[in-house]
Amino acid sequence: MLDIKRIRNNPAEAKEKLATRAVAPEQIDDVLALDEQRRELLQQTEQLKAERNQASDQISIAKRNHENADEAIAQMREVGSRIKALDNKLDDVLTEFNDKMSRLPNFPHDTDPIGPDENYSREERKIGTLPHFDFQPKAHWEIGEDLGILDFERAGKVSGARFVYYMGMGAKLERAIYNFMLDQHAEEGYEEVIPPYMVNSASMYGTGQFPKFKEDVYQLQDEDLTLIPTAEVPLTNYYRDEVLPVAKLPVYLTALTPSFRSEAGSAGRDTRGLIRMHQFNKVEMVKYVKPENSYDELEKMTANAENILQKLGLAYHVITLATGDMSFTAAETHDLEVWIPHQETYREISSCSNCEDFQARRAQIRYRDEDGKVHLVHTLNGSGLAVGRTVAAILENYQNADGSVTIPEALVPYMHGITKITKENAHAK
Structure with missing residues (x-):
């Protein structure tokens, strides 16, 4: 607020x-x-x-x-x-x-590009080399379905559109990715958390999802509980209505959780594949910091997310979002967009945002300085990364002409030495 x-x-x-x-x-x-x-x-x-x-x-x-x-x-x-x-x-x-x-959004930072939509966002840098194929690259859902590691049809039968079963090596790959991410963030000083996956309305208000975005979430009938749209909500509300000693700052937290989103208003967009799902895993980073340090901390958080993409060997670029394209709570946002060969474009895989004191004022998260004065903290959040979209990027960027998928070197230890997913080993027991 x-x-x-x-x-x-x-x-x-x-x-x-x-x-x-x-x-x-x-x-x-x-x-x-x-x-x-x-x-x-x-x-x-x-x-x-x-x-x-x-x-x-x-x-x-x-x-x-x-x-x-x-x-x-x-x-x-x-x-x-x-x-x-x-x-x-x-x-x-x-x-x-x-x-x-x-219902008023956060003030944008003075350096943010001004404009109503993503067309006005500012590219900061491009990292990595775009892959070159001597065959026609397939979409990740085709690759996954051909290998039998992604099953959208049966998920549709069981749950409906925008759900998926990860099978065999698909499940192993997803698990390898998020374990790799969590280990990387732990090395960077984040404390790993397993938070609740359902939160009350006060928590949704604290991080800015309520009251404006109730149509975007799934709520339990007759109970004051909402399935989390992101781990940002339980992580940021951890210190709601508390005053922290200044010596405790900064606080870095990370968590793997499912995210549940109704995707209201997204009809016709990304109807196939893993890009826009009702349920998906995401590794989240959250920071509580002193106000004077928050923009340095935003750059560090962005670098933490970039580190994952670089170690996975995925080409991406970093953009600063235009004022009209930022989330409701953000004062500045850096988006990381990974290269998706089938679409021949970059797609968002992480958003790192500085919310300044916007969420802290709503949630009353404060700290007491050395002189005993109480101030609002600044909160930051970022994806490190969206796991399903990382699976999609790996399947497309590491696909081979024979339909197999090479495992990025950084993930091989997490795949127990498996270096390639093939039809022969896709469902190995």
């Missing part, structure tokens, strides 16, 4: 920054009007409470002196009724104010 004091003190800046994120100026005006109404009601309530206290004192004095206190009692009751009416009105204004504030 944004700082209302910043909006109040410089509404022109708020309108200018949020206009780059498709927020109309009228939305800022509405928030400021509600803020003013809220403060006026609070002031009126405080004045009336002072009057009530004064009347209470007069009643006490009158009773001690055995004097008639009827007038003071009537006055106190009348003031009490006015306070109750104002409190009810204040509750309504606060509800509307909080709802409108909770």
Whole structure:
């Protein structure tokens, strides 16, 4: 959530920054009007409470002196009724104010490219050599289905569209990839976590998924629980409503979890393959850091994700997202997009974002500095990486003319020495 004091003190800046994120100026005006109404009601309530206290004192004095206190009692009751009416009105204004504030996205960083969509994003660098094939490369779903290691048809029978069975060497490859990722992040100082896969509404609010994006998730009926769309939610909420000692910062956490997404609004997009699934595994990185260090930490996190791609020998590029293409909570985002030969394009495989104090304000995650003052932390999150998309990239970039798939050297130890997936060993016991 944004700082209302910043909006109040410089509404022109708020309108200018949020206009780059498709927020109309009228939305800022509405928030400021509600803020003013809220403060006026609070002031009126405080004045009336002072009057009530004064009347209470007069009643006490009158009773001690055995004097008639009827007038003071009537006055106190009348003031009490006015306070109750104002409190009810204040509750309504606060509800509307909080709802409108909770739907405003984060301010973009001053260095972010400005534009409404991905076409305005800025490429930072390209890494790796694009593969060259002396045959027509296949799509990863064709490779997986031909080898019998990806079964979309039976997953459709059991669960519906956008689900998959990983079979035999497919399951082993997926497991090898995420174990490799977790080991790499552990070496980089991240603490491995196995978090809950279901969280309450307060957690979804804390990281910014609620209330605006409820249609994108799966909720349990009659229970305040939601299947996580990413491990960012339980990892970032770990310290919700807590004050950390400054000596504990920075905190680095990593986790492998399934991610569950309804993919609302994505009809017709990536209907085949592993790119856009309702359920997929992802290794997530989350950081809690001091504000002055957060952009250095964003570069480090991006490098951590890049390290995985480099060790897997996959070509990719890094882009800084345009203001209109960033997630709701991000102030700056670096996307890593891996080369997908069949599509002859780069596709997102990781997003690394600095949310500054946006999530920390919603979730009240703070730290106490050396002087005893309490501040909001800055939170960061990044994919390290999306596992299914990594499987897709490996199948396509390491495919051979005979239909087999070579295992990247870094994964061979995790595949128990297997260097190639073939039809003969795809279901080896």
